[in-house]
Amino acid sequence: MRFIETFQFWPFLDTVVSLTAAFIFGTLVGAERQYRQRTAGLRTNVLVAVGAAAFVDLAMAITGPVEATRVISYVVSGVGFLGAGAIMREGMNVRGLNTAATLWCAAAIGACAGADMIAHAALVTVFVIAGNTLLRPLVNAINRIPLDEEASEATYEVTVTAQEAELPRLRTVVADLLEKAHYPAGDIEVVERGENLAEIVLTLVSTAVKASEMDAVARRIERLAGVTHASWALSTKD
Structure with missing residues (x-):
């Protein structure tokens, strides 16, 4: 053997x-x-x-x-x-x-x-x-230390819920609005939600933003034709 x-x-x-x-x-x-x-x-x-x-x-x-x-x-x-x-x-x-x-x-x-x-x-x-x-x-x-959103490095995403037929136009318009607000989007993703609705998820290049400015941008986006909801969120999790 x-x-x-x-x-x-x-x-x-x-x-x-x-x-x-x-x-x-x-x-x-x-x-x-x-x-x-x-x-x-x-x-x-x-x-x-x-x-x-x-x-x-x-x-x-x-x-x-x-x-x-x-x-x-x-x-x-x-x-x-x-x-x-x-x-x-x-x-x-x-x-x-x-x-x-x-x-x-x-x-x-x-x-x-x-x-x-x-x-x-x-x-x-x-x-x-x-x-x-x-x-x-x-x-x-x-x-437990309070998060300073303006000083912290984080990932920011803007989510826009809109009608599917308006997506081609809104992608450009929303990206332009963020560019003018000095928060350009580095990545844009479209997620289908059904019932003729979809989400445009824009990941910002910036790693620090002012909450008041982002709230104002979200309100402007929400007033666009074809948009049903707009919001932004941050994540500091690696």
Whole structure:
């Protein structure tokens, strides 16, 4: 049997140590995520860490450290796709970025363990847990600070609900109104709403606006023929 010919006890023991370390460190990171009821909890973080460790350890055993670095780059890319599945967009807000970043870090922990850098894996684990726990009070304190809309960098969108037949004309007219108000639109998107209605969503180039000026522009847009509603909103979520 090929297994009997290739099996070596000490390299196998080294793999056991690497995967065990990845399992333990992944459990520590995942337990904190599970406690906070996040999308990617205990099992997901453990599997990501162990999987990354297994791939890197396999590459180390077959091709050595040089080629293992290429496998690590593939692990990073693969976990990137996995993390993308945890990200959800709700209107102008994006959720799940912290979960995706934690999965990425779990892969880094596993890669370190798979490369026999157990101490490095432990250090990364400490920093990941600290980032998800110790920084939480600071985040809450910052979020309680009143938002200065004129000084903050944010994404602003103007939404215009109008009759579909008027869309070609209104796209140009609304863009011109925003241009004259010194708030040019960098992107224009049309969303169908049914019943002969559609929305024109204009994302502004500006990262800071005056609320009174935007309210005035919205009122002017709402008075245009064919427009049923016009509003603007901001988002500071990355």
